Amino acid sequence: MVTVDPTKVADRIARPTTSGIQDSRGYRVFQVFNTVALLGVVVVTLYPFVNIIAQSLSGESHIRAGDVNLIPRGFNVTTYELVMSDSMFWINYRNTVVYTVVATLIAMVLTTCYAYVLSKRNLRGRTFLIGVAVFTMFFNGGLIPNYVLVTSLGLKNTLWAIVLPNAISVFNLLVMKSFFENLPTELEEAAKIDGLNTYKTLWYVVLPLSKAVVATMILFYSVAYWNSWFQAFLYMDRAELFPITIYLRNLIAGANSAGAGLESSDLAQVASNIQAVTMVLTVLPILCVYPFIQRYFVSGVMLGSVKQ
Amino acid sequence: MVRHRAKLTASVMVTTSALVLAACGGGDDGGGGSDEGEGVDLEGKDVGAMDDYDIGVQFTATEPLNFSTLYNEHPNYPLKDDWLFFEELEERTNVTLDLTVVPLSDYDDKRSLLIGSGDAPTIMPKTYPGSEEPFVSSRAILPISDYVDLMPNFQAKVEQWGLEDNLDTLRQQDGKFYVLPGLHEAPWQDYTIAMRLDVLDDLGLEAPTTWDEFRDVLEAIKEEYPDDYPFSGRWNVPTPGGSMLNILGMTFGTSAGWGFNHEQWDEEAGEFVYTGATDEYRAMVEYLRGLVDDGLMDPESFTQDDDPAIQKFANGRSFAIGTNAQTLVNDYRPAFEDKNPDAEIGKIPLPAGPAGNVINAASQLENGIMFSADAAESENFVAMMQFIDWLWYSDEGQEFAKWGVEDVTYTTGGEGDYQLADDVDFVSLNPDADKHLQEDFGFSNGMFAYGGSTELLHSTFSEEEQEFQETMAEKDLLPLPPPHPFTEEEREQVTLWETPLRDHTDQATLQFILGQRDLSEWDAYVAELEAKGMSQYIDVVNEAYERFESEHG
Structure with missing residues (x-):
């Protein structure tokens, strides 16, 4: 057992000597600046969000007068009650959840399989398969042909119109492919010797080692689907099929167009803090996903798995 | 992702307007003749239509009809299938509407997409005059001026309210107009x-x-x-x-500003400047x-x-x-x-x-209705025109669309004296009521209720606003510029000039106003406009005006 005399340790911390490793002056200056700069970034990023929250909880006259900054003024939650009492809000909210979950699931399965295949350097036709994927990054059929295609496949007004057409994001595919390429081939060889076929190798060996990239991809896909509105706007003809993003977008457009006053006797009843309320309600769930996924962003999981 | 979306939105308009031409260029000419009402063959297209439909007659289709309609979803009154509006509409007219619901935020984009892909509903309301122009040459939309003789109420209102000149401003180079505008009895100045x-x-x-x-x-x-x-x-x-x-x-x-037109009619010179x-x-x-x-x-x-x-x-x-x-x-x-x-x-x-x-x-024309070219091929075409005429242009239809059903949503104490029912609110006229004319009944919906007589328009105004409108009514009307519709090639050409001209005008206007540029430089500014194609632009406008004048004037 090595015993440590606490007083000596304290002494060394208090009076750093010139010997031993210590932060150079330049590094400490850098740290101070770094902290200040990053705190600045935090403020810039958080301020609008806190401001939106404050607005969502403030009284209308205070918002109109521009009094609201970080703290709600004239506290009121009537708008929350109002928005939450609109059944269409919840229907569209549920749609967004369903679309996001299903779309992310499909996208993950397809992207993982494709990326795993592409990561095999000795695969015949690999260049062609990569070419096919990359081609779609630069060229597509265009809006109207796509619309005609989806319509004639009978996908319009169904969930599939949203989840199928863009199931594989080529960018995500390439990220995943290069991650798989960096996995030691020895691990897969060992799995093969132990009797696993390709699919089992993917499932039992490769995927457990790829939690970091899988978590990243889930995050990328789910945030993208959560925020997306354009596909739904194109292919959905009924309000009860819209995701919450369209609801929100329309709400804001309605509030603004009422200001332009083109519609006869169509007075604006949308208070400006309805926008803030809806934004808060829409952002919260996806915000809550981050901490749970973040713990998979671990590095060095494969440290020591292969002896060379 | 955000950038991706913004790019997509921006490209919708460009792509659709370009592809509309490609997708629909081969269509037939919509059954239109060279002049209004002439050469239009309506035989076999009057299924469900009334023989004796006229002003003051309630339109009721002789058999149940259904028309596909584009619907502009307004967030203040989200569509409900059980609105009294639809129920009563079916009862009175025997017509149901098959709605394609589009959020107000992107209504125009979706309309372009639907027309471009050949998937457009028959009736497309909430079309502002001018926004039909990209579709005219594609023949995807109906030259509705060929068929206005099927609409007695529309014609009567145009005549009574003296809106012929206003209608002329909608005409395209073939002398027809493609959007059926909402009509106001008098101009309406709000701002x-x-x-x-x-x-x-x-x-x-x-x-x-x-x-x-x-x-x-x-x-x-x-x-x-x-x-x-x-x-x-x-x-x-x-x-x-x-x-x-x-x-x-x-x-x-x-x-x-908002009302800027590149060309201005110079009455004395008899030409545009x-x-x-x-x-x-x-x-x-x-x-x-x-x-x-x-x-x-x-x-x-x-x-x-x-x-x-x-x-x-x-x-x-x-x-x-x-x-x-x-x-x-x-x-x-x-x-x-x-x-x-x-x-x-x-x-x-x-x-x-x-x-x-x-x-x-110009404010006497409102946004209006555009029709898919297929409409004229339908066996129910005549009935549809009668339906449109009744709902959007007859006094009864306008009153119904705006105020609803008498003794349910409103009561009248005589000519033009409308009162909301006690339990119905609208524009805060009855703030304690627990139902809302738009949200719960579907009336005063911007899709179906606009324009009309001054009396009807003012019936929902506050007293203060009515007073304001009375002083506005005493004002004189500015003359309308004569029509000068472009051909397809001309429109393409002037579009190229318009953006730089407009940008430069806006920029210089602000510089002069804010004092960043001295007004003594006005001549230099005009010379800059000249360098950006001002005279060429105006030449095309005057050419178009003279051509229209000789062909249709």
Whole structure:
């Protein structure tokens, strides 16, 4: 057992000597600046969000007068009650959840399989398969042909119109492919010797080692689907099929167009803090996903798995 | 992702308008003849139509009919299938509507997409005049002017209210129009200036009636409050100073801001001239330059967002701001409630300018209905036209769409005296009621109810607004410019010139007003416009005007 005399340790911390490793002056200056700069970034990023929250909880006259900054003024939650009492809000909210979950699931399965295949350097036709994927990054059929295609496949007004057409994001595919390429081939060889076929190798060996990239991809896909509105706007003809993003977008457009006053006797009843309320309600769930996924962003999981 | 989306949205318009041409170029000519009503074969297309349909006759289809319709979903009154509107409509007309619901935020994009892909519903309401133009040459939409003789109410209103000249402004180069506009009995001027009437009272000032008086009033306020700008304007999107320039330009005999037209009709010369280079436009710019120069108008009036403008007004740092009837009630008065309950805010009558005490007659046409070209092939075509005529253009239909069902949603105490039922609210007329005319019944829906007689229009106005409208009704109407529709090639050509010309005009207008450029450089500015193709542009306009005049005049 090595015993440590606490007083000596304290002494060394208090009076750093010139010997031993210590932060150079330049590094400490850098740290101070770094902290200040990053705190600045935090403020810039958080301020609008806190401001939106404050607005969502403030009284209308205070918002109109521009009094609201970080703290709600004239506290009121009537708008929350109002928005939450609109059944269409919840229907569209549920749609967004369903679309996001299903779309992310499909996208993950397809992207993982494709990326795993592409990561095999000795695969015949690999260049062609990569070419096919990359081609779609630069060229597509265009809006109207796509619309005609989806319509004639009978996908319009169904969930599939949203989840199928863009199931594989080529960018995500390439990220995943290069991650798989960096996995030691020895691990897969060992799995093969132990009797696993390709699919089992993917499932039992490769995927457990790829939690970091899988978590990243889930995050990328789910945030993208959560925020997306354009596909739904194109292919959905009924309000009860819209995701919450369209609801929100329309709400804001309605509030603004009422200001332009083109519609006869169509007075604006949308208070400006309805926008803030809806934004808060829409952002919260996806915000809550981050901490749970973040713990998979671990590095060095494969440290020591292969002896060379 | 955000960038991706923004790019997509931007490309919708470009792609669709381009592809509309490609997708639909091969269609037939929609059954239209060379002149209105001539050569239109309606045989076998009158299934469900009434033989004796006329003004004052309730349209009821002789068999149940269904029409596909584009629907503009307004967030203030989300569509409900069980609205009394649809129920009663079916009962009265035997017609049901198959709705394609499109959020208001992107209505035009979706409409372009549907037309471009050949998937367009038959009836496309909420089409603003001018937005039908990209589709005209594709023959994907119906030249509706060929069929107005099926619409007795529409024709009667055009005649009674003297709207022939207004309709002419919609005509395309083939002499037909493709959008069936909403009709107003009288022009409707909503936008003007709101002022702090209590401050005017304190200083012993009268509400101004001309722009010169407006300037005098601002000067008097400036004397009392030397540290503030008495006037701080709003509505700078999409054009800087859009609303202010619009109302000012109108009364100076030109067009600017939201209402800017490149071409201006010069009555004396009998030809079009370029708006941004006219003496009238210059006079308007000089007027504003004077206001800014003397500290009477906030230089930020042309660039700031609406919110800061409202805040300045609400915090007593400005005393005049642009307004319409809605913002007066919804934005300004609530902002004063807590801070300064004694403040009195009101619209001032639109001041008169060098062009006289005038307003624009163009406001007699509203957004209207566009039809898919397939409509004319349907066996129910005649019935559909009768239905459109009844619902959108007959007195009974307009009253129904706006006020609903008598004794259910409203009561009348005689001619034009509409009262909401006790349990129904609309525009805060019955604030304690638990049902809403739009949200719960589907009436006064911007899709189906607009335009109409002045009496009907004013029936939902507050007394204050009715008074304002009465003073507006005394104003003279500006003459409408003669029609000058472009051919397809001409439109392509002028579109290339329009953007640089418009940008330069807007930019120079602001520079002159804000004093960044001296007015002595006006001639240099006109020369710059010239270099950007001003004369060529105007030549094309005058050519189009002369051609239309000789062919259809």
